[in-house]
Amino acid sequence: MTDxxxxxxxxxxxxxxxFLDHNIQEKNSNCLSVSIxxxxxxxxxxxxQCLKSILDSCGSYKAKKPNWEFEVIVVDxxxxxxxxxxxxxxxxxxxxxxxxxxxxxxxFYSRNIGLLAAKNKLVFFIDSDILIYPELVxxxxxxxxxxxxxxxxxxxxxxxxxxxxxxxxxDFDNTNDFRDSCVYQKSWIGTESxxxxxxxxxxxxxxxxxxxxxxxSGKVGPWVLPNMVLGGCFVVNxxxxxxxxxxxxxxxxxxxxxxxxxxxxxxxxxSYLVPITERxxxxxxxxxxxxxxxxxxxxxxxxxEIYFNKYTKQTLNEAIEKDKEYFKK
Numbered sequence: 613m614t615d616x617x618x619x620x621x622x623x624x625x626x627x628x629x630x631f632l633d634h635n636i637q638e639k640n641s642n643c644l645s646v647s648i649x650x651x652x653x654x655x656x657x658x659x660x661q662c663l664k665s666i667l668d669s670c671g672s673y674k675a676k677k678p679n680w681e682f683e684v685i686v687v688d689x690x691x692x693x694x695x696x697x698x699x700x701x702x703x704x705x706x707x708x709x710x711x712x713x714x715x716x717x718x719x720f721y722s723r724n725i726g727l728l729a730a731k732n733k734l735v736f737f738i739d740s741d742i743l744i745y746p747e748l749v750x751x752x753x754x755x756x757x758x759x760x761x762x763x764x765x766x767x768x769x770x771x772x773x774x775x776x777x778x779x780x781x782x783d784f785d786n787t788n789d790f791r792d793s794c795v796y797q798k799s800w801i802g803t804e805s806x807x808x809x810x811x812x813x814x815x816x817x818x819x820x821x822x823x824x825x826x827x828x829s830g831k832v833g834p835w836v837l838p839n840m841v842l843g844g845c846f847v848v849n850x851x852x853x854x855x856x857x858x859x860x861x862x863x864x865x866x867x868x869x870x871x872x873x874x875x876x877x878x879x880x881x882x883s884y885l886v887p888i889t890e891r892x893x894x895x896x897x898x899x900x901x902x903x904x905x906x907x908x909x910x911x912x913x914x915x916x917e918i919y920f921n922k923y924t925k926q927t928l929n930e931a932i933e934k935d936k937e938y939f940k941k
Contacts, residue, residue: 615927617924618924618925622830622878623830624830625830625879625882644733644734644753644756645731645734646681646733646734646736647685648670649687649727649736649737650685650686650740651687651689651719651737651739652687652689652740653716653719654693657777658741658777658898659686660701662743663686663708664704665744666738666744666749667704668746669748672746672747683732685709685710685730686711687711687729688712688713689713689718689721695712697712711726717861717865718861719866720938721938723859723870724859727858730850733850734752735853736846737845737870739895741895744845747890751888752768752847752888755886756849759884764884767846767877767884768887768888769840769842769846769847769887770844770845771789771792771889772789772845772894773787773893773895774789775894775895775897784891784892785892791840795812796810796813800834801834801913802920812833823885838871838874838885840887841870844893844895848883856873856932857939858939860872864911865911867912867915868916868919868923876932
């Protein structure tokens with residue numbers, strides 16, 4: 613494996629987790645402990661809703677499993693106008709841990725700082741503009757607990773219902789996520805070779821049986837498997853994520869940093885990518901702390917080029933070694 617590139621290995625990854633019997637979850641008494649890492653930057657409009665949904669979901673699971681352990685870590689990436697420790701409501705603040713970064717470095721660094729601070733077996737990365745449904749923590753934890761009991765590794769992740777800030781209709785049962793259904797947009801084109809996909813309709817999860825039957829070519833349209841995990845809500849094994857030096861910082865402040873972690877875990881641990889689709893998390897667009905669409909499109913094209921033409925051309929060992937500089941307190 614050492615002389616093969618990340619690109620070669622992810623294109624040949626076996627993601628057929630059909631053996632996973634969801635009934636095993638209920639029988640499995642090994643409830644893995646959880647650390648939830650919430651990267652934060654000026655997210656005044658959404659942070660309290662986000663944390664309340666997280667704590668409600670954790671509380672729901674703990675009511676069933678009283679000995680289960682969890683922690684919530686908010687990593688403030690240099691907020692100036694709305695520091696986390698002043699913006700989070702007092703009743704929530706006393707239930708979470710705050711880690712402060714003096715300067716705004718980027719979400720990759722916030723995630724890495726949270727990963728290094730985490731104490732528990734699993735790490736949930738949940739962005740501060742995400743609302744989760746009450747069963748979410750339990751569903752993800754059960755999948756990981758089941759797979760660990762048979763010495764298998766996974767990365768579980770959510771699909772989203774994208775909503776404008778201020779919307780009163782919180783709907784966890786419907787999705788407008790591109791991974792469920794989409795027409796490939798011209799603004800998504802990362803390289804000239806992807807222009808042939810513009811206008812094509814995709815139902816990625818349906819076409820691949822929830823990624824279990826990913827094509828042998830390693831791609832569906834322009835996408836490779838690691839592209840299926842978006843950073844807003846995904847779950848990894850803490851020790852495994854630390855062993856590959858977390859998220860890479862080569863992509864800057866936006867795009868593909870979570871993809872780098874997913875890529876390394878897939879290659880090193882043959883981790884299965886498992887979407888949790890019983891319900892959907894809410895992704896709230898916050899104009900105040902978010903990036904404007906035209907800027908996101910430009911950043912996407914830049915980071916797309918770095919990921920496909922540079923990052924995945926490395927071997928696993930090269931990527932882990934280079935990412936070491938981004939993985940420190």
